[in-house]
Amino acid sequence: MKKAMNSLHAVTASALALTALSVPFAGSASAAQVFTQDVIVQGSLCVGVDCTSTENFGADTIRLKENNLRIHFDDTSNSGSFPNNDWRIEVNNSQNGGANYYAIQDATSGRYVTTIEAGAPSNSIYVDSSGSVGFGTNAPNTSLSLHAADGNTPGLRLEQNTSSGFSAQTWDLAGNEANFFLRDVTNGSQLPIRVIPGADSGAFVISANNNIGMGLANNDVTADAALHIRRGGAGNDGLPRIRFENTDAPNVWVMDVSDNGDFRVSIDGSGVQELLISSTGAVTIPQLANCTNGIRSSAAGLLSCLP
Structure with missing residues (x-):
């Protein structure tokens, strides 16, 4: 059974002296003792009710050994504006069935500001010599302030x-x-x-004046264009193109610029341009190309050939 949390354990003068001399001790001293001078232990120190006279320290210099492990930093400052907050290092919950963890507690407020659960993977948090922080890696990229590594979707x-009243x-x-x-x-x-992986540099750019560029490798968005689209390469696969698709309508409309600089509007897959403006400024409407008697416009603005 865990002992009460408010139990106090003191390292007595005799215990320290016996530890320094490597003399086994048989139990707690009858009363706590106060040292008014420095105490030096040339060896390892075990503190706690479960320490034994045959303790094998290994490489440990200080060992805390019992069923409630706590280190309390009690700041007694009580004048002026000196800081006086108390802190505690706590290892594991004291209740039956409680959690296993290492925690730093603001002892004055009772809040746990940092908690590391037992079983956390290696390098859960890693700060390298340049100040870069890695999560799940001991080799954070030094050009980044934060580097997260995980086997599935970091x-x-x-x-x-809702703590501040917002949704x-x-x-x-x-x-x-x-x-x-x-x-x-x-x-x-x-x-x-x-x-999607493999997207080119400058696939999507927002300039300082809020203009948008697409396909601009050098981020050189035209200053007087709200939207600047660039695409290179010969043939249909290299044309800068915009598609307009209404999922409730049968046709998909396409606007593009051909290799010779013509601006074209067409129904996707039709193989025919509904409107063509050449690089020289000539306007062609293929469906009206054979209007030998002229072109007329209806009240609705529709163009057709004169009979």
């Missing part, structure tokens, strides 16, 4: 709770072999933003 969760909202920022994504956990885990 990520960062941003969770706003709860949770976002995940994560990545894996399929995509890098932003996930709206609160609203059905929708993925409003995704980036």
